[in-house]
Amino acid sequence: MTEQARLRLRRLLAEFRAGKLDTEAFCAQFEHTYNLELDKSTLTPAEAAAYGPLFQQVVWFSPFRDERARISNYLGEADIARAAEAAAQCLEAAPS
Amino acid sequence: MPLSGRRGANVWRSGEVPSPSVPPSTLVTGIFTVVALAACSTPRALRAPVDQVSAEDLDGHQERVFASDKSEGRPSRTIVLAAGGSRPPPRPPPVPPRPPPGRIDPRHQENDHTRPGHVPGRRLAGPPDAPYWEPVLEIPWRGSLQGPKPTPPQRAPGEAVEPALPTPRPPQQRPSQPPPSPATQSPQRGSNGTRSVGPAARSGTTVERTAVLERVIRFEGALNMSRTVARQLAGQRSFIPSQSILDTIAFGVRAADPQGVAGQFMYRSAASFNGSRGTLGVLVHEPSGEIRHVLFQTGVAP
Numbered sequence: 001m002t003e004q005a006r007l008r009l010r011r012l013l014a015e016f017r018a019g020k021l022d023t024e025a026f027c028a029q030f031e032h033t034y035n036l037e038l039d040k041s042t043l044t045p046a047e048a049a050a051y052g053p054l055f056q057q058v059v060w061f062s063p064f065r066d067e068r069a070r071i072s073n074y075l076g077e078a079d080i081a082r083a084a085e086a087a088a089q090c091l092e093a094a095p096s
Numbered sequence: 097m098p099l100s101g102r103r104g105a106n107v108w109r110s111g112e113v114p115s116p117s118v119p120p121s122t123l124v125t126g127i128f129t130v131v132a133l134a135a136c137s138t139p140r141a142l143r144a145p146v147d148q149v150s151a152e153d154l155d156g157h158q159e160r161v162f163a164s165d166k167s168e169g170r171p172s173r174t175i176v177l178a179a180g181g182s183r184p185p186p187r188p189p190p191v192p193p194r195p196p197p198g199r200i201d202p203r204h205q206e207n208d209h210t211r212p213g214h215v216p217g218r219r220l221a222g223p224p225d226a227p228y229w230e231p232v233l234e235i236p237w238r239g240s241l242q243g244p245k246p247t248p249p250q251r252a253p254g255e256a257v258e259p260a261l262p263t264p265r266p267p268q269q270r271p272s273q274p275p276p277s278p279a280t281q282s283p284q285r286g287s288n289g290t291r292s293v294g295p296a297a298r299s300g301t302t303v304e305r306t307a308v309l310e311r312v313i314r315f316e317g318a319l320n321m322s323r324t325v326a327r328q329l330a331g332q333r334s335f336i337p338s339q340s341i342l343d344t345i346a347f348g349v350r351a352a353d354p355q356g357v358a359g360q361f362m363y364r365s366a367a368s369f370n371g372s373r374g375t376l377g378v379l380v381h382e383p384s385g386e387i388r389h390v391l392f393q394t395g396v397a398p
Contacts, residue, residue, distance in 0.1 A: 028331055029332075035392070035394055040395055062322075062324040063324070067324050071322065071324075073355055074324060
């Protein structure tokens with residue numbers, strides 16, 4: 001279960017960076033997998049450093065432009081894309 | 097010995113025999129009268145002593161029992177058998193059926209469809225036979241005339257996923273009601289299908305929390321939340337019930353917005369889901385009462 005969740009997180013991140021997954025679907029699936037399926041004690045330090053900040057970003061995603069303009073807490077597609085790139089770099093930098 | 101013979105002997109020995117000076121026609125009439133009277137179903141106990149009847153009608157064993165009872169001066173159980181015989185006592189006439197128990201509702205009598213000329217509905221005014229009828233939808237009264245119940249002890253902040261029992265409080269009028277918004281919020285209805293009176297007053301723990309809840313709960317009972325939150329609660333966060341959100345606002349720890357937005361406060365409460373403990377956080381813009389963020393995060397203490 002935990003191993004599948006870890007693989008799923010990697011697959012989701014890869015598919016989102018490749019453009020196969022839109023931002024809203026990526027945020028929903030990443031949040032569910034990381035929050036409810038993953039045993040965080042089994043993560044490597046690199047994975048914890050990568051997925052933790054990314055999770056704190058995806059939970060604030062809003063698909064509505066008007067609400068993002070009105071509520072400064074919400075994040076848009078560009079913000080999620082930047083967070084995903086940062087997480088991917090953190091994973092690539094760590095030895096597998 | 098047959099009983100009739102004894103009866104005849106008793107009749108003739110009772111001194112009712114007419115004298116020879118009576119005319120024959122009167123004698124014949126009297127004989128028939130006496131015979132007819134003797135053939136009537138007069139109880140034997142009235143004409144003979146009880147001990148005689150028992151000795152004549154019952155077998156020997158019962159006769160000995162009767163004798164022993166009589167010698168001891170106790171009332172005998174066989175007297176009833178001798179007087180009443182083996183035939184059961186006559187049954188009383190059947191009792192007419194009673195109406196069903198309970199208070200008689202005059203409305204049932206008023207709406208009795210068996211009456212001639214009846215019109216379904218409730219009579220509004222006028223004499224009983226007036227044709228002022230109108231169909232009425234009656235809603236049963238579920239309240240109580242005993243006043244508000246004593247308030248249970250206040251619940252400590254804890255499991256937000258488990259809905260809390262509503263605390264009965266006197267109804268409270270809302271000072272201002274925001275205009276209704278598009279139906280993007282989940283409904284929050286009472287148990288009887290109608291909006292309960294003062295849901296904010298029942299959930300609020302302090303005056304300030306009650307005021308926040310009054311702005312969070314819309315007039316129609318839905319929660320005041322952004323479209324983003326409504327979309328998330330319909331999707332990946334659909335396991336978070338509305339009552340848990342209200343409980344977190346009512347009982348949770350209140351802190352300023354971690355991102356420092358003015359007027360926004362984060363309410364946190366311990367929660368669990370599928371055995372995973374965590375924290376339920378609700379971000380509320382208190383001036384407008386809009387819920388702007390709802391998240392259950394596992395492995396995080398409130």
